[in-house]
Amino acid sequence: MQRPDALLEVHGLTKRFGGIVASDELSLAVPEGEIHAVIGPNGAGKTTLIAQLAGEIRPDAGTIRFAGADLTHLPMAARARRGLARSFQITSIFRGFTALDNVAMAIQAHDGHSFRFWARARSDPRLREPARAILAEVGLDGRADMIAANLSHGEQRQLEIAMALATRPRLLLLDEPMAGMGREESARMVELLRRLKGRETILIIEHDMDVVFALADRITVLVYGRAIATGRPDEIRANAEVRQAYLGEDDHA
Amino acid sequence: MAALDRRHVFVVTLLALFALLPIAAQLADQPFYIGQFRRILIFAIAAISLDLILGYGGMVSLGHAAFFGIGAYVVGILNHHAAEETLFLGLLPGSRNVLITWPLAMLVAAASAGLIGLVSLRTSGIYFIMITLAFAQMVYFFFVSLSAYGGDDGLRFPGDTVIAGLIDTQDDIAFYYAVFAVLAGVLYLCQRMIESRFGLVIQGCRENERRMQAIGFPTFRYRLACFTIAGGIAGLAGALFAAHESYISPSIMHWTRSGDLIVMVVMGGMGSLIGPVVGATVFLLMEKLLPDYTEHWPVVFGPVLLLIVLFAKRGIFGWLRPREHRRAAP
Numbered sequence: 001m002q003r004p005d006a007l008l009e010v011h012g013l014t015k016r017f018g019g020i021v022a023s024d025e026l027s028l029a030v031p032e033g034e035i036h037a038v039i040g041p042n043g044a045g046k047t048t049l050i051a052q053l054a055g056e057i058r059p060d061a062g063t064i065r066f067a068g069a070d071l072t073h074l075p076m077a078a079r080a081r082r083g084l085a086r087s088f089q090i091t092s093i094f095r096g097f098t099a100l101d102n103v104a105m106a107i108q109a110h111d112g113h114s115f116r117f118w119a120r121a122r123s124d125p126r127l128r129e130p131a132r133a134i135l136a137e138v139g140l141d142g143r144a145d146m147i148a149a150n151l152s153h154g155e156q157r158q159l160e161i162a163m164a165l166a167t168r169p170r171l172l173l174l175d176e177p178m179a180g181m182g183r184e185e186s187a188r189m190v191e192l193l194r195r196l197k198g199r200e201t202i203l204i205i206e207h208d209m210d211v212v213f214a215l216a217d218r219i220t221v222l223v224y225g226r227a228i229a230t231g232r233p234d235e236i237r238a239n240a241e242v243r244q245a246y247l248g249e250d251d252h253a
Numbered sequence: 254m255a256a257l258d259r260r261h262v263f264v265v266t267l268l269a270l271f272a273l274l275p276i277a278a279q280l281a282d283q284p285f286y287i288g289q290f291r292r293i294l295i296f297a298i299a300a301i302s303l304d305l306i307l308g309y310g311g312m313v314s315l316g317h318a319a320f321f322g323i324g325a326y327v328v329g330i331l332n333h334h335a336a337e338e339t340l341f342l343g344l345l346p347g348s349r350n351v352l353i354t355w356p357l358a359m360l361v362a363a364a365s366a367g368l369i370g371l372v373s374l375r376t377s378g379i380y381f382i383m384i385t386l387a388f389a390q391m392v393y394f395f396f397v398s399l400s401a402y403g404g405d406d407g408l409r410f411p412g413d414t415v416i417a418g419l420i421d422t423q424d425d426i427a428f429y430y431a432v433f434a435v436l437a438g439v440l441y442l443c444q445r446m447i448e449s450r451f452g453l454v455i456q457g458c459r460e461n462e463r464r465m466q467a468i469g470f471p472t473f474r475y476r477l478a479c480f481t482i483a484g485g486i487a488g489l490a491g492a493l494f495a496a497h498e499s500y501i502s503p504s505i506m507h508w509t510r511s512g513d514l515i516v517m518v519v520m521g522g523m524g525s526l527i528g529p530v531v532g533a534t535v536f537l538l539m540e541k542l543l544p545d546y547t548e549h550w551p552v553v554f555g556p557v558l559l560l561i562v563l564f565a566k567r568g569i570f571g572w573l574r575p576r577e578h579r580r581a582a583p
């Protein structure tokens with residue numbers, strides 16, 4: 001089942017919080033270029049999975065291989081430098097910085113070390129120009145100089161994606177990018193994700209089934225930390241166990 | 254940009270006032286003020302260094318006076334051995350040359366900060382406050398028990414330090430301008446640093462350290478570097494202070510001194526570099542002048558500080574800035 005050429009290979013991932021099993025012998029593989037959606041009811045362990053992939057939470061057991069290397073014991077920053085980028089379910093940005101500063105910071109993280117004490121970073125075209133380009137890409141070009149805290153919720157979510165993109169990742173981990181968004185904002189985000197499809201490899205957690213079935217190449221269904229099914233959208237739609245465990249609950253939010 | 258210009262005007266005006274002070278004091282026949290303000294400038298340097306970690310780095314250290322004290326002791330001990338013509342630890346000769354003693358004070362203070370930071374920076378929040386306090390207390394009691402250098406009573410040493418064969422620290426005015434030059438230099442270098450890539454990383458860690466790690470910054474080493482640099486600059490201020498007083502004692506690194514530094518930074522406006530200069534000035538002037546009006550001055554001092562902090566959330570300097578820019582301040 002595991003493809004040898006997969007960019008991300010997770011094997012036997014297990015994580016317990018006291019009595020709760022948040023990841024239960026979880027295995028999945030994401031090949032280069034794929035959009036892989038992870039769905040499952042609230043509390044299924046989706047965010048915990050992403051946190052383990054990103055290096056924020058240590059698994060109790062299991063391995064994470066990325067681009068051929070074992071990442072299981074690497075800290076968060078080191079994984080990010082190898083090309084894993086994460087967006088947070090609960091918006092996590094530099095609220096006191098401008099939108100442009102937020103993205104430029106992410107560019108800077110991947111432009112060598114930052115023990116540079118003299119040159120002014122805010123007038124460094126190596127940081128500012130790519131940051132502006134990425135803001136434009138996510139549709140925030142008009143907001144570059146606004147303080148991030150003053151952006152609308154939807155814009156902050158877009159900024160969250162912009163920061164992840166700015167690290168030029170090999171794999172994007174998106175945790176409910178549309179969480180808390182209005183209809184119009186969601187539509188804009190779907191449009192952005194559609195543009196990223198084919199260009200980026202993405203592991204996305206999303207509740208909106210229309211979006212998932214429209215975007216994903218493959219879907220993994222998580223219930224109580226266990227992957228009960230993985231397959232193409234049509235396979236997942238047809239899977240009886242999935243229908244019963246999850247889809248049957250009808251548009252669970 | 255308007256805010257930037259106003260800030261520049263403010264900084265230049267303030268520095269110009271400090272530069273003119275000895276002349277004014279001479280004209281007014283009050284040379285006493287020269288020494289008084291030299292002391293203020295020295296504490297301003299220490300407050301600036303604390304602002305690097307407190308205001309920009311978001312690290313609330315309650316042990317900063319330890320590095321100030323270590324710097325002062327380096328100068329004091331070296332001067333003492335130079336005067337006695339003895340060897341430090343039976344190995345090193347003393348020195349009166351500030352081109353040796355001041356950089357050494359900086360280095361030793363920075364190294365101490367590096368070691369203390371290595372442990373402290375693994376904690377955060379209230380634990381960080383407590384652990385920096387604990388380390389500072391250890392340093393404090395170390396010097397209290399250091400009887401070879403006066404222990405609790407401190408150490409007086411001949412204050413005929415000569416700066417590069419040019420400036421005599423006994424010459425009130427010349428020494429004042431030497432301290433002034435150090436302050437201006439520290440202010441400029443710190444401003445450059447804050448605007449550099451390193452400076453942005455430090456501020457990013459204050460804003461959201463988890464996010465910094467998620468985009469790929471190994472934040473610990475940057476925060477440690479910042480803590481070390483701040484300790485070094487505090488050590489330099491301590492070195493100036495030792496030369497200023499010709500006397501060192503553990504009381505300069507008592508934890509309440511660390512508290513005073515925090516008050517100076519917060520009152521003046523943290524995260525602005527110039528704010529702590531204002532804060533140090535106001536704090537030390539109040540400490541000096543209030544006792545002339547009432548013996549119950551601490552009763553007035555506390556509430557005044559409270560009012561300043563409450564009514565000028567970004568400190569005195571923040572209060573002077575145009576309203577629309579306050580929020581956007583870095």
Ligand SMILES: Nc1ncnc2c1ncn2[C@@H]1O[C@H](COP(=O)(O)OP(=O)(O)O)[C@@H](O)[C@H]1O
Nearest residue numbers: 017020022040041042043044045046047048049
């Ligand atoms: N840090 C934690 N400590 C204890 N329990 C946790 C922690 N994080 C998550 N959990 C629990 O693990 C389960 C999975 O949570 P989570 O991964 O956030 O689910 P999802 O993102 O799928 O909604 C939930 O029951 C949650 O309460």
Ligand SMILES: [Mg+2]
Nearest residue numbers: 046047048089
């Ligand atoms: Mg979640």
